[in-house]
Amino acid sequence: MANATTMASAGTPLNTLANTRLPRLPRQALEHLLGIARKALEEQLPAIMHEAELVLARTPAGGDPKLQEAHLTSIRSLGAGARTFGRVYLGEVEQALANMSRKSASQAGNPQENRFEPTELSLLDDDDISDDAILDNMASRMEARNSLGLQLLGLRLGVLAGAPAFEGENLPLGPHALCHALSVAATSLMLSRYAKLQLFQQFERAMVDAYPPLLESFNTSLVEDGILPHLSFVPVRVRPGSAAPDAGRDAAPATPPESPAAPSPLFDTVPMRAPEPAPVAAFPASAAPAETAPGFGILQALLNQRRGLLSKLRPGNREERSREPLDHDNVLAGLQRMRAGNVTADSLGEYRQILLAQARQLQGHGVALSQADNDTFDLLVMFVNQLQGNLRKSSLGETLIGRLKLPLLQMALRDQSFFVDVNHPARQLLHSVSQAGANWLPEDDLDPQWLGLLQRAVLTIQQEADCTTDTFADANKTLQSGLQALTRKAEMAERRQVEAARGREKLEVARHRAQLEIARRTQGRNLPAFQTALLEQAWVDVLSLAHLRSGDQSDAWHQLLEVTTRIIDACTDQETGSLQPADIECMRSSLELVGYHAEGADVITQHLATGQADASENCQALLTKYATQPRLGEDQVTGRPENSAPLTSQEQTAQVALRNLEAPTWMEVQNEQGQTHRYRLAWVSAQTGQILVVNRRGQRIANDDLDSLSRKLAAGQMRLRVDDASPTETAWDATVDNLTRFGHDTRHQDPEARHGG
Numbered sequence: 001m002a003n004a005t006t007m008a009s010a011g012t013p014l015n016t017l018a019n020t021r022l023p024r025l026p027r028q029a030l031e032h033l034l035g036i037a038r039k040a041l042e043e044q045l046p047a048i049m050h051e052a053e054l055v056l057a058r059t060p061a062g063g064d065p066k067l068q069e070a071h072l073t074s075i076r077s078l079g080a081g082a083r084t085f086g087r088v089y090l091g092e093v094e095q096a097l098a099n100m101s102r103k104s105a106s107q108a109g110n111p112q113e114n115r116f117e118p119t120e121l122s123l124l125d126d127d128d129i130s131d132d133a134i135l136d137n138m139a140s141r142m143e144a145r146n147s148l149g150l151q152l153l154g155l156r157l158g159v160l161a162g163a164p165a166f167e168g169e170n171l172p173l174g175p176h177a178l179c180h181a182l183s184v185a186a187t188s189l190m191l192s193r194y195a196k197l198q199l200f201q202q203f204e205r206a207m208v209d210a211y212p213p214l215l216e217s218f219n220t221s222l223v224e225d226g227i228l229p230h231l232s233f234v235p236v237r238v239r240p241g242s243a244a245p246d247a248g249r250d251a252a253p254a255t256p257p258e259s260p261a262a263p264s265p266l267f268d269t270v271p272m273r274a275p276e277p278a279p280v281a282a283f284p285a286s287a288a289p290a291e292t293a294p295g296f297g298i299l300q301a302l303l304n305q306r307r308g309l310l311s312k313l314r315p316g317n318r319e320e321r322s323r324e325p326l327d328h329d330n331v332l333a334g335l336q337r338m339r340a341g342n343v344t345a346d347s348l349g350e351y352r353q354i355l356l357a358q359a360r361q362l363q364g365h366g367v368a369l370s371q372a373d374n375d376t377f378d379l380l381v382m383f384v385n386q387l388q389g390n391l392r393k394s395s396l397g398e399t400l401i402g403r404l405k406l407p408l409l410q411m412a413l414r415d416q417s418f419f420v421d422v423n424h425p426a427r428q429l430l431h432s433v434s435q436a437g438a439n440w441l442p443e444d445d446l447d448p449q450w451l452g453l454l455q456r457a458v459l460t461i462q463q464e465a466d467c468t469t470d471t472f473a474d475a476n477k478t479l480q481s482g483l484q485a486l487t488r489k490a491e492m493a494e495r496r497q498v499e500a501a502r503g504r505e506k507l508e509v510a511r512h513r514a515q516l517e518i519a520r521r522t523q524g525r526n527l528p529a530f531q532t533a534l535l536e537q538a539w540v541d542v543l544s545l546a547h548l549r550s551g552d553q554s555d556a557w558h559q560l561l562e563v564t565t566r567i568i569d570a571c572t573d574q575e576t577g578s579l580q581p582a583d584i585e586c587m588r589s590s591l592e593l594v595g596y597h598a599e600g601a602d603v604i605t606q607h608l609a610t611g612q613a614d615a616s617e618n619c620q621a622l623l624t625k626y627a628t629q630p631r632l633g634e635d636q637v638t639g640r641p642e643n644s645a646p647l648t649s650q651e652q653t654a655q656v657a658l659r660n661l662e663a664p665t666w667m668e669v670q671n672e673q674g675q676t677h678r679y680r681l682a683w684v685s686a687q688t689g690q691i692l693v694v695n696r697r698g699q700r701i702a703n704d705d706l707d708s709l710s711r712k713l714a715a716g717q718m719r720l721r722v723d724d725a726s727p728t729e730t731a732w733d734a735t736v737d738n739l740t741r742f743g744h745d746t747r748h749q750d751p752e753a754r755h756g757g
Contacts, residue, residue: 045086049079056075056198084188142179182203324366513547
């Protein structure tokens with residue numbers, strides 16, 4: 001093949017399907033995919049380069065001779081380098097398919113290998129954004145537009161590679177792979193920075209129409225090759241009533257919240273993860289404000305009541321002079337100028353003062369905001385202040401929220417439904433971003449991939465000088481697509497941890513049953529201490545393994561119990577004599593099954609079969625040797641801490657409540673330093689009392705046992721939550737509660753109302 005000799009950017013030969021060791025059927029399926037990609041891209045790539053060349057030719061180069069020379073060189077390179085560009089690009093595409101098994105191995109690697117240091121993350125403040133950032137944003141937009149087809153392709157390619165479904169950067173023929181090939185192929189041309197950006201832009205424009213049918217062709221080809229031919233998309237149905245609390249909370253914000261009643265049963269059932277976000281609706285982006293959103297008038301009435309009460313509480317009660325209201329379009333234009341001039345302020349209130357001061361300079365007299373614009377400012381100020389109070393200082397989440405203040409203000413002035421619609425795209429984006437700065441977020445939950453998604457979403461909004469609802473909708477759509485992939489990974493990790501915990505539970509039950517059977521048979525028997533130690537160490541492992549493998553109703557289990565009885569009889573009754581050869585062979589093979597080597601199994605079998613011990617020194621040496629022998633699952637079994645005080649009646653009640661939990665539950669636990677962190681109680685054993693606590697990524701946190709959690713729950717150092725509300729949701733609830741409380745206080749503070757009018 002022509003691209004077999006293409007050199008990668010690192011100077012090493014590209015891997016191809018021809019020199020990859022693959023079985024016949026997977027190789028044939030991948031060759032079919034490569035043929036489809038080659039046919040489509042060989043038609044698209046020359047057209048993309050031609051369009052970039054035309055755009056570059058129509059653009060003036062400037063007066064600098066160096067810029068003119070680079071401009072002309074870029075035009076010539078685009079015109080004459082089509083064959084080189086296409087060869088390198090298709091070589092990278094083929095290499096992505098050839099390296100598929102290697103990518104699947106890296107994707108399934110240990111998530112702890114790349115630890116994230118929060119201090120190394122930073123937002124992009126430079127004027128020049130790197131090619132990687134531009135291509136990454138481009139790939140994210142392509143993913144958002146083709147999420148279903150990419151999920152189906154990732155599942156089918158995962159089957160070919162014998163690995164989990166491919167996602168994101170690891171997906172061959174996915175947007176990230178195509179954009180990476182574009183970056184490598186662009187380096188083979190002599191292009192200026194501006195020419196390269198034009199090439200990237202033309203590529204994205206072409207892929208908007210060309211990639212969806214190409215993706216469908218990939219899936220169709222795999223179906224024809226017999227790879228998951230019946231795979232289809234089944235929409236997730238939200239359980240009845242799951243969205244009612246959120247919808248009701250924002251639909252009628254003026255209704256004062258009722259005092260929460262004592263839950264009965266104690267804890268409600270909660271979903272495994274946060275529900276999928278609702279579809280983002282398209283909102284108008286006109287310069288003039290739309291009609292007042294339903295529910296916003298109630299918030300305005302509460303604001304007026306609040307202002308009235310505060311004016312009566314202020315000494316002097318001076319009325320401000322009547323000023324000309326500032327036109328709504330001028331307000332938006334002023335905010336756009338502030339963003340273009342990189343005006344910074346510590347709060348939204350300061351931005352309002354700067355806006356009015358600039359308008360006064362332009363118009364020559366003092367102005368004021370209109371009633372609707374002023375109410376929007378006040379509501380957003382209250383909301384953002386509440387939100388910042390819920391965030392950890394100097395956290396990434398707090399920084400990102402600070403960078404969204406002005407874009408949020410521009411959007412809220414256009415679209416008042418931001419305040420009353422819980423599914424508004426800006427509310428959803430704030431919900432996701434604020435979690436990165438939550439006070440209850442442990443530092444070990446900071447996932448670099450998660451934070452990278454948040455940074456890119458905020459950067460996308462910052463790049464728009466005049467933000468509308470559509471700006472937030474586009475950024476949120478891309479963000480939620482990435483977050484859903486991370487959520488699925490967390491769910492899979494949590495399920496694996498739960499399965500492992502249930503395995504540990506079965507092991508502990510098996511060991512307890514084995515110890516119980518031996519104790520029952522040795523009770524009242526004069527068994528030598530040496531043989532007792534061997535039974536409690538080695539033979540308990542044998543019985544535990546039999547219980548795990550076959551259960552207590554199997555013939556193998558009952559056969560070993562009979563052998564156990566005969567071993568104890570041989571050790572306590574001199575008239576019984578030694579065991580039969582069949583029993584001796586059963587003992588030897590059983591000990592080898594649980595990890596004892598052949599020599600050790602023979603020694604233990606000899607002492608247990610004869611019921612006699614050697615000289616005391618030899619016996620002690622044997623016990624010392626096998627006391628340190630690794631035992632079946634010894635490091636997996638967790639029991640109650642030794643010398644722990646018994647639980648009080650209140651702590652026992654709390655433990656019963658924890659044991660009766662029927663679904664995974666979020667909990668907030670206070671550590672020894674007084675910090676409250678939120679974790680997930682994923683599983684509680686009703687038999688052994690084992691627990692499984694995981695973080696947001698589904699990774700096990702082994703800091704507590706059931707007794708310690710019961711004590712903390714009874715002492716108020718821990719509480720269970722029926723939801724996983726973000727700082728944004730908590731802040732908005734507090735804002736509405738604050739307004740509602742002012743509304744009720746007005747009736748009590750107004751002298752005329754107090755004296756009957």
